Amino acid sequence: MTLYWIPGLIAIVIVGLADWVIFKRLKRAGCTWARVHAGAALCLYALLAVAVSLPSHRCTNAVLVAQMWMLYIFFAMSVCKLLTLGIYSLSWIGRQPRWLKTALRVVAAAAGVAAVVECGVGAWVTPYRMQVTRVTIESDRLPAAFDGYRVVQFSDLHLGTYNGDTRFVSRCVDQINSLHPDLLCFTGDIENRLNSEVLPFKHILSRLHARDGVWAVRGNHDVGGYYDWPTKHITDYQGGIALTRMEESLGWTMLNNRYRYLSRGGSKIALIGLDGYGGLPIPPDGNLGKVYPAHRDSVFKIVLHHSPELWNDAFNRATRVDLILCGHTHAMQMIFDIMGHRFSPAMFQYPQWGGLYTDGGGQRHIYVNTGLGQVGIPARLGSAVPEITLITLRRKP
Known part of the structure; x- marks a missing residue:
């Protein structure tokens, strides 16, 4: 295994921990979205597993492009989750007034939506500008x-x-x-x-x-x-x-x-x-x-x-x-x-x-x-x- 894999493995571990935290918080709140999140996360990890298992040094060009898209979907969704969770988790620190907790959670949601939009624009708009x-x-x-x-x-x-x-x-x-x-x-x-x-x-x-x-x-x-x-x-x-x-x-x-x-x-x-x-x-x-x-x-x-x-x-x-x-x-x-x-x-x-x-x-x-x-x-x-x-x-x- 080359050193190039090490940052990737560290990133996957961090994303996995983030998914575990999200799942536990949703489950503790008795939210039905816990199962939805777990299912979506498992689908993303399955997508990642398929992508890294493809023989990129031997496959056709169409398969290589499909691999790039699979990796990008996992990357984009992971960034959006980490950004949202990072801001949202600030509302868990210490005793905060209700308005501050609400504000942090609104900002977290807005940041997550903005990240999703940017990832979409980055895939379907920006590469075709010049x-x-x-x-x-x-x-x-x-x-x-x-x-x-x-x-x-x-x-x-x-x-x-x-x-x-x-x-x-x-x-x-x-x-x-x-x-x-x-x-x-x-x-x-x-x-x-x-x-x-x-x-x-x-x-x-x-x-x-x-x-x-x-x-x-x-x-x-x-x-x-x-x-x-x-x-x-x-x-x-x-x-x-x-x-x-x-x-x-x-x-x-x-x-x-x-x-x-x-x-x-x-x-x-x-x-x-x-x-x-x-x-x-x-x-x-x-x-x-x-x-x-x-x-x-x-x-x-x-x-x-x-x-x-x-x-x-x-x-x-x-x-x-x-x-x-x-x-x-x-x-x-x-x-x-x-x-x-x-x-x-x-x-x-x-x-x-x-x-x-x-x-x-x-x-x-x-x-x-x-x-x-x-x-x-x-x-x-x-x-x-x-x-x-x-x-x-x-x-x-």
């Missing part, structure tokens, strides 16, 4: 010929989660094209497990265009490791040659540990793609020294990499990169705006989890795109709206 985040980055290293250069980034499509429904992806393509990018970059995770997930979307994604082309790198879900292939050779083929052929059939260019120069009026910038996926060891320079040996030259550099884990003090000391574009975090598909500040559970795992971060006296930048698709749970909660990023490069006077 936002264009506009960012301007200034640099005195940018050639004058590239002043006003428009870079559009999108990431983490996870096409399998749509189970062949192309409507939202088609809207995303139309939105991206309407931005008239000079450069279009995809920073990984086009699929959940299988290249075949992309087939219903090929005619749509092939409509993407930009003046200097569409460029892509691989994400952790693209390299074949989330499906039980018979041999490592087949796994490597699916995540290597097969994936590259499939994405290049869309008219995209894969930058798997490669670089290209983009030219304007006799000047150039470097576009560099670095492989490397969330959780895997990354050398201090992110392999940049092998991919682009002159990595400390004066050329303005844009690096495409799937995970923001590349951005650290060691990398910034070892290299001279101006802009890194990455994705991977999804902001864990949860962002909550509180008093003008954004919070996400992703912040506990990734120091850079979403948006623009700057270091080195404003000379080095990383943009973490929070993705267009969903995986794990088929929902986006709070303000975790699917994102397209438009970055305008400006030469600093």
